[in-house]
Amino acid sequence: MAAKQKSRPTYAEIAKLAGVSEATVSRVLNGDTKVDTDRIAAVNLAVEKLGYKKHRAAAALASGRTGLIAVVIDDDLSVFQDPFWGAITNGISRVLMEHEMQTLLLVAPLEKLDSPVAQYLQRGEVDGAIFLQLHKDSLIKLLAKQNLPLVVNGTPHTSNPFSYVDSDNAGGAFAAVRHLVEKGRKTIAMITGDLDNTAAEQRLDGYLAACQELGLPKVKGLVAEGDWSREAGIQHAQNLMQKHPDLDAIFCSNDVMALGAIAAILEAGKSVPEDIAVIGFDDSYLAQNSHPGLTSVRQDIVGLGMEAANMILALVHGDEVHSEILPCELVIRETA
Numbered sequence: 001m002a003a004k005q006k007s008r009p010t011y012a013e014i015a016k017l018a019g020v021s022e023a024t025v026s027r028v029l030n031g032d033t034k035v036d037t038d039r040i041a042a043v044n045l046a047v048e049k050l051g052y053k054k055h056r057a058a059a060a061l062a063s064g065r066t067g068l069i070a071v072v073i074d075d076d077l078s079v080f081q082d083p084f085w086g087a088i089t090n091g092i093s094r095v096l097m098e099h100e101m102q103t104l105l106l107v108a109p110l111e112k113l114d115s116p117v118a119q120y121l122q123r124g125e126v127d128g129a130i131f132l133q134l135h136k137d138s139l140i141k142l143l144a145k146q147n148l149p150l151v152v153n154g155t156p157h158t159s160n161p162f163s164y165v166d167s168d169n170a171g172g173a174f175a176a177v178r179h180l181v182e183k184g185r186k187t188i189a190m191i192t193g194d195l196d197n198t199a200a201e202q203r204l205d206g207y208l209a210a211c212q213e214l215g216l217p218k219v220k221g222l223v224a225e226g227d228w229s230r231e232a233g234i235q236h237a238q239n240l241m242q243k244h245p246d247l248d249a250i251f252c253s254n255d256v257m258a259l260g261a262i263a264a265i266l267e268a269g270k271s272v273p274e275d276i277a278v279i280g281f282d283d284s285y286l287a288q289n290s291h292p293g294l295t296s297v298r299q300d301i302v303g304l305g306m307e308a309a310n311m312i313l314a315l316v317h318g319d320e321v322h323s324e325i326l327p328c329e330l331v332i333r334e335t336a
Helices: 011-018 022-029 037-050 056-063 077-081 084-098 116-121 138-145 169-182 198-213 230-243 255-267 285-289 301-316
Strands: 068-073 102-107 128-133 150-153 163-167 188-192 223-225 249-252 277-282 295-299 324-326 328-331
Touching: 011 022, 011 037, 022 037, 068 084, 068 116, 068 301, 077 084, 084 102, 084 128, 084 301, 102 116, 116 138, 128 301, 138 150, 150 301, 163 169, 163 198, 163 301, 169 188, 169 198, 169 249, 169 277, 169 295, 169 328, 188 198, 188 230, 223 230, 230 249, 230 255, 249 255, 255 277, 255 285, 301 324
Parallel strands: 068 102, 068 128, 128 150, 150 163, 163 324, 188 223, 188 249, 249 277, 277 295
Antiparallel strands: 295 328
8 A cells, every 4th residue: 555645734733833824824935025033933933843845836826936947949959969058057047046946948949929838938937037049139129018027148139229248259269260360370261150149249250350450461261151050050160170271270169170170180180289389269168178279269258147137137127237248368288
């Protein structure tokens, strides 16, 4: 015979042990800060002794909140080939867990406003949403009109006043090219990320600004549009070496593509960095553990996630927030 499952403590039992009314128990458990502090302490002590666990659905009905924050990636599951997404989600979850909030990860293309994810976000089943990648701003415009608290990781495409957190992508790219020039490199190519993404655009802007300001000769065809994948790094590096025999450096918009480029360079019988120097972006664990060690632009990926989580919590509680740009730093290793 199966053991009888222990029943969940009732408000009446909690009230009796705490020496307060059931109404007071309800107010405390639903976050009413106007209750006397001694009574709050008594209820919390009784809850702990009785092993009471909040029922999420009931709490949501009582408070109007679900305790869920959606983390939305506008892409497909291939994004998880890049360690960036795990690191930033780590930062978000770390902060939300400290505040007894849960992370709901949603990964899907969001081209259409009637997609399943878009419809889900409009049903009021989450307290807010953090978008880690957006190819267009149409969905967040719609959700903002519906007063859903939202934060975007990355600069939005439009000038609408969305709260966002981002890295100094252009400044990081500029620093990478400047380092290559200081090392005597003259034909510096770039493999971009997906240019529908504002981070990829900004890194390209930084590369182009550095080429102009540092007096590099204009050479047609040195910019190749990638898609953040290792395969793009391999393919574009192969093409760039064929078209530009004097190529002596490649800057890539992320570490994954940079490692792909290095593989292509070595396969072609050339050496890194003696023949062609390579710099990536992110300073992910891939860069930190690669052989040779990958020179990379470090952005505080976990910090981006933590800042986004702090911002969404503030918005959920009705506080004002300001968008943030976090600094980048070039980490020099063996490849450049």
